[in-house]
Structures are given as C-alpha cells and as structure tokens.
Amino acid sequence: MSQTVDRALSILPLLAEGPADLGQVADRLGVHKSTALRLLRTLHEHGLVYRQSDQRYRLGARLFALAQEAMENLDVREIAHPHLVRLNESCGHTVHLAVYEENEVLYIDKVESRYPVRMYSRIGKPVAITVAAVAKLLLADLPEHERRAVAEKLDYPMYTSRSTPHASAFLRELEKVREQGWATDLGGHEESINCVAAPIRGADGRVVAAMSVSAPNVVVTADELLTLLPLVRRTADAISGEYSGRTPVKGTV
Amino acid sequence: MSQTVDRALSILPLLAEGPADLGQVADRLGVHKSTALRLLRTLHEHGLVYRQSDQRYRLGARLFALAQEAMENLDVREIAHPHLVRLNESCGHTVHLAVYEENEVLYIDKVESRYPVRMYSRIGKPVAITVAAVAKLLLADLPEHERRAVAEKLDYPMYTSRSTPHASAFLRELEKVREQGWATDLGGHEESINCVAAPIRGADGRVVAAMSVSAPNVVVTADELLTLLPLVRRTADAISGEYSGRTPVKGTV
DNA sequence: AATGAAGGTTGCAGATATTGCAACACCGCA
DNA sequence: TGCGGTGTTGCAATATCTGCAACCTTCATT
Numbered sequence: 001m002s003q004t005v006d007r008a009l010s011i012l013p014l015l016a017e018g019p020a021d022l023g024q025v026a027d028r029l030g031v032h033k034s035t036a037l038r039l040l041r042t043l044h045e046h047g048l049v050y051r052q053s054d055q056r057y058r059l060g061a062r063l064f065a066l067a068q069e070a071m072e073n074l075d076v077r078e079i080a081h082p083h084l085v086r087l088n089e090s091c092g093h094t095v096h097l098a099v100y101e102e103n104e105v106l107y108i109d110k111v112e113s114r115y116p117v118r119m120y121s122r123i124g125k126p127v128a129i130t131v132a133a134v135a136k137l138l139l140a141d142l143p144e145h146e147r148r149a150v151a152e153k154l155d156y157p158m159y160t161s162r163s164t165p166h167a168s169a170f171l172r173e174l175e176k177v178r179e180q181g182w183a184t185d186l187g188g189h190e191e192s193i194n195c196v197a198a199p200i201r202g203a204d205g206r207v208v209a210a211m212s213v214s215a216p217n218v219v220v221t222a223d224e225l226l227t228l229l230p231l232v233r234r235t236a237d238a239i240s241g242e243y244s245g246r247t248p249v250k251g252t253v
Numbered sequence: 254m255s256q257t258v259d260r261a262l263s264i265l266p267l268l269a270e271g272p273a274d275l276g277q278v279a280d281r282l283g284v285h286k287s288t289a290l291r292l293l294r295t296l297h298e299h300g301l302v303y304r305q306s307d308q309r310y311r312l313g314a315r316l317f318a319l320a321q322e323a324m325e326n327l328d329v330r331e332i333a334h335p336h337l338v339r340l341n342e343s344c345g346h347t348v349h350l351a352v353y354e355e356n357e358v359l360y361i362d363k364v365e366s367r368y369p370v371r372m373y374s375r376i377g378k379p380v381a382i383t384v385a386a387v388a389k390l391l392l393a394d395l396p397e398h399e400r401r402a403v404a405e406k407l408d409y410p411m412y413t414s415r416s417t418p419h420a421s422a423f424l425r426e427l428e429k430v431r432e433q434g435w436a437t438d439l440g441g442h443e444e445s446i447n448c449v450a451a452p453i454r455g456a457d458g459r460v461v462a463a464m465s466v467s468a469p470n471v472v473v474t475a476d477e478l479l480t481l482l483p484l485v486r487r488t489a490d491a492i493s494g495e496y497s498g499r500t501p502v503k504g505t506v
Numbered sequence: 507a508a509t510g511a512a513g514g515t516t517g518c519a520g521a522t523a524t525t526g527c528a529a530c531a532c533c534g535c536a
Numbered sequence: 537t538g539c540g541g542t543g544t545t546g547c548a549a550t551a552t553c554t555g556c557a558a559c560c561t562t563c564a565t566t
Contacts, residue, residue, distance in 0.1 A: 001291050001292040001293075001295045001298070002256040002257060002291050002292060002295040002552085003254060003524090003551090003552065003553090004258055004523085004524065004525095004552075004553080005254070005257055005258050005261040005292060006260040006298070006372045007294040007301075008255070008261070008262075009261075009295065009296070009299040009301065012299075012319055013315075013319065015317075016319050016321075016322035016323060017322075021542080021546095022542070022543060023541090023542070023543090030295040031525080031526085032525070032526045033526095033543075033544090034525080034526070034527080034543095034544075034545080035524080035525060035526070036545070037543070038254050038255050038524080038525090041254040041255075042254045042255040042259055042262065043258070043262070045254065045259070046259075046262040046263075046265075047355060048262065050354055050355065055542085055543080059319060059322070059323035060323075060354065060355070061322075061354045061355065061357055061359050062266075063316070063319055063320045063323055064320045064323070064359065064378075065269075065359075065379065066265055066266065066312060066320070067312075067317050067318055067319070067321075067380065068320075068378060069269035069270075069311035069312070069319035070268075070269060070311070070313075070316055082428075083319050097428060101303055101313070101314045102300065102303065102313070102314065104314055106314050106317065106318075118551075123316060125317075125321060126314075126318065131318070133468070134323055140557085155512075165331075199566090239360060246415070248426070255523085255524075256521075256522090256523060256524090256553090257552085257553065257554095273517095274513075274514090275513070276512090276513065276514090284554080284555085285556075286513085286514075286555095286557045287514095287515075287516080287552070287555070287556080288553080288554060288555070289556080290514075290515070291553080291554090308514080310515085325520080456527090480520065
C-alpha cells in the first residue's frame with residue numbers, strides 16, 4: 001500500500017538470510033543504490049538494521065527488543081506459563097504453547113525438560129501447520145469458510161508417511177478434532193515424535209491458543225502418551241478459566 | 254532520512270507498549286488517520302503488525318521469526334554456545350554472552366542452571382551498561398574517543414550503592430578493565446549478585462563479544478566466584494580461537 | 507427499532523517527499 | 537600512482553504520499 005515502506009520492509013527478510021552489502025540490497029530490491037542506501041539508513045536509525053565492521057548490513061538489535069516486548073504483551077502466554085511449567089514438572093515432557101495468526105501457527109512458549117539450553121530456538125518459528133496437533137486445534141476452530149480457505153492454500157509436505165497428505169484429508173481431520181476437543185500428532189512431523197494437544201478458550205468459547213505435550217517414541221509409546229490426555233486437558237481448561245476470568249485490559253481508551 | 258519509512262517504523266515501538274487502535278496510532282504519530290491506516294496496512298502485509306479481533310493492532314509474528322533468524326546468523330553465538338554450556342556444567346552458575354551494538358550492550362545467549370524456564374526472557378534486552386561486567390569489557394575495547402563519547406552520553410542509575418556513579422568513574426574503570434583483560438561486577442546491579450567476565454576476541458584482536466559467570470552471594474561469595482576467573486578466561490580464549498580460526502563466510506560476493 | 511456516535515475506509519487533487527542520475531569521494535590494491 | 541569497486545551527495549522530475557471530506561460499518565443508547 002505504501003511503496004517506500006514496502007521496499008524498506010522487504011529489506012528485513014532479505015537481511016535475515018545473512019549480511020549483505022549495499023549493492024546486493026539494491027539489486028534484490030530492484031532499486032537504485034542511492035535509494036537502497038536511504039532506506040537502509042532509515043532502518044538503521046530505528047535500530048532494525050546494523051552495519052557491521054565490514055560495512056555490510058545485517059539485522060539489528062532493536063529487533064530482538066521488539067520481539068521481546070511483543071512476546072511479553074501476549075497475556076495468554078503470561079497466564080499459561082506457570083501451568084505449563086507445572087505440567088512439565090509432573091510429566092517431564094516438552095510442553096508447547098501456540099497461537100494462530102494470519103495463516104500461520106507459531107509457538108509462543110515452550111518448556112523443555114531435558115535440554116535446558118536454547119529453548120527459545122523454536123519459539124517464534126512457524127509450526128508445521130498441516131500436522132502439528134496444536135495447529136489442528138487452532139485451525140479447527142476457524143469459521144467454516146475460513147478454515148476451508150486456509151486449508152486449500154496450504155502446502156502439504158510429506159514429512160513422514162503419516163503426514164497429512166492433502167487439503168481434504170486435513171479438513172476431515174479438523175472436523176474430527178473440532179468434535180472431540182483435542183488433537184494428536186502421531187509421527188506426522190518427525191517419525192518418532194508424538195504429541196497430544198488441548199485447546200485454550202477465551203470467555204466466548206473461541207480457541208485462543210493451544211498447548212501440547214510432545215515426547216519421542218523411545219521414551220513413551222504413543223499409547224502411553226495418550227494416557228496424559230486428561231492431564232493435558234485439565235491444564236488447558238485451568239488456563240482457559242484463568243484467561244477468561246481475567247479483568248479485561250488496562251487500556252487508556 | 255525517509256519520512257514515510259520513518260513514520261512507519263515509529264509505529265513498532267509504539268505498539269510494543271501494547272495494542273493500540275487506529276486513532277491512537279495516528280495521534281501519536283501526528284498524522285491523519287488515513288495516513289496511519291496506510292502505514293499500518295503496509296506493516297501488516299509484511300507481518301510485522303497484526304490486527305487482533307477487536308480491530309486493534311499489535312506487533313506481529315514475523316517479528317519473532319526475523320529476530321530468530323537474526324539471532325541464528327550471529328556466528329559468535331553459534332561458536333560460543335557449546336563452550337558456554339560446558340562452562341555451565343562445570344561450575345553450575347548462570348553464563349551470559351553479550352555483544353555491543355550502537356550504544357547498547359545486549360545478551361545474545363544465556364545458560365542458566367537453576368531455572369530452565371523462560372531463559373530467553375533476558376536475551377535481547379539491553380544490559381545495564383554502566384555496571385555489567387560484560388559491558389565494561391565491550392566498551393573498554395572501543396577506540397578512546399568513542400569510548401569517551403559513549404561514557405558521556407550514558408545515564409548512571411544507582412541500582413545499588415556500588416553502581417558506577419558517573420562518567421569519569423566509569424572511564425577509569427574501563428581503563429582498568431582494558432589493562433587487566435577481564436572485568437567484574439560486584440553487586441553493582443543487584444545487591445547480591447556478582448559476575449566475572451572475560452572478552453572474546455576476533456582474529457584482529459578486537460573484542461567481538463564478552464562472556465560472564467554470575468552467581469548470587471548466597472551461593473558463593475565474591476571471592477569464591479573470583480576463583481573461577483581462570484576458567485572463564487580459558488573458556489573465552491577457546492571461543493576466541495575458534496572464532497578467529499574459522500573460515501570467513503560463504504557470501505556470494 | 508431507530509438514532510446517533512465513534513471508529514474505520516475510500517477517492518481525489520495538491521503538494522511534498524522520493525527517486526534515479528551523474529558526479530564525487532573513499533578505500534584497497536596492483 | 538593510478539585504477540576498480542563501493543559508498544555517498546545534490547539536484548531536478550515526478551511518482552508517491554498526504555490530508556481532506558464523505559461514506560460506511562458497528563455498536564450503544566433512547
């Protein structure tokens with residue numbers, strides 16, 4: 001809608017791939033070097049872009065800070081977190097929290113028992129939307145037509161032989177998930193990983209987030225993991241309760 | 254440098270404070286609603302801004318993904334990480350990795366022993382630059398005039414009675430740190446927390462990052478923590494070696 | 507149920523801000 | 537010392553953005 005801003009913002013994903021110099025940026029944007037320079041300068045002033053010692057540009061620090069703050073403003077996450085931790089303590093497996101946004105599902109929190117380090121590494125990354133248990137729950141709650149529209153638009157990569165193969169299979173699965181109120185991913189993304197997930201609902205009953213417990217086959221079988229379902233659902237319900245009972249917002253308007 | 258982009262980017266920190274509606278954004282930008290709308294739309298198309306169900310805008314998902322990727326492209330971090338983990342395993346304390354960028358010092362990695370959860374919560378946040386041990390190391394390595402310039406510009410909040418009180422004290426401290434090649438923060442930020450830090454240097458000898466070990470008084474006294482100094486320095490040197498020995502980059506130019 | 511208010515959206519004409527150019531400055535290198 | 541590759545700046549043309557005003561939608565009120 002705004003050409004200048006559009007161009008400027010296009011620089012960000014480009015730099016996300018790795019550092020680039022002025023010429024490269026200009027080329028990939030299809031603009032004159034001087035134009036690219038001015039855009040980069042503006043991004044730079046806002047700290048979104050950083051100029052390293054070899055003069056090349058890369059993404060800047062402010063970006064982290066922004067992502068940070070954005071994260072902290074997600075109140076579902078804040079409320080859910082202690083519950084996730086408790087669940088993790090009682091079952092020992094990896095616990096995820098995810099939300100849907102603009103055709104993407106992304107993890108916004110994760111508690112992992114075994115590998116305390118780099119646990120943020122997945123947070124913020126889009127989820128394998130066609131197979132992840134949390135994605136199924138989030139999409140299943142979309143209005144019929146939107147759900148269909150999204151399903152049609154998606155790619156259906158066959159991560160494993162049990163991945164969702166195509167839109168109609170996906171829609172059928174969503175229908176099932178919608179009815180039963182929980183979802184699983186049994187080796188659909190990684191051959192040896194299974195997940196059980198339950199929805200978190202707002203006061204109006206709409207699904208606002210989904211949480212899951214994941215564990216590799218070698219630790220517990222899929223059947224064993226399924227025995228955790230009641231616990232997962234109880235946790236999700238507890239979060240739902242707290243979330244919807246909460247006083248609205250403090251906003252000044 | 255580019256007004257339109259400048260305005261658009263100003264929206265981001267604004268939304269970082271919390272969701273806002275069109276009118277609020279327009280007011281705070283000092284532009285007409287329609288203008289704000291078009292800027293927001295552009296940001297939206299790039300996924301940097303998300304429109305929640307109540308029509309208000311907040312920061313979007315792509316931001317996480319970008320911050321993600323930016324993070325992963327920091328090769329110091331990648332190289333350092335296993336070393337940090339090993340250090341953490343051997344001493345049990347919190348280990349930090351930080352870099353300097355544009356008048357700010359920020360943590361880019363952290364390994365924490367006791368509290369496995371939410372460890373990313375600090376990563377990306379600016380460090381208390383006037384007191385943190387890692388900040389001292391990073392600033393101490395700046396060229397004389399730049400160091401002075403930065404020191405003059407800073408605020409010197411008295412977090413505790415042992416915080417660095419003003420620019421000249423800070424510059425003296427930096428000088429000392431510069432000479433001895435390591436730094437400490439003894440209760441300068443949190444009364445009961447001490448840190449020891451060592452620099453990580455690139456092939457040219459310049460400090461590219463700094464790492465530290467932090468522990469509360471109740472666990473080890475400052476003196477005990479100082480006994481870890483050799484280990485910390487050795488770790489930092491190991492990272493330096495690996496970092497500078499590494500093959501440059503794969504870049505296409 | 508109708509009315510009004512508040513916020514969001516669109517088309518348009520004016521004018522400002524952006525663009526590409528070309529010349530210049532800079533750096534490293536032969 | 538001269539050369540190639542990059543980054544940087546001033547300028548004129550104009551494409552782009554802006555603010556306006558009218559319109560639409562939604563929601564709350566009477």
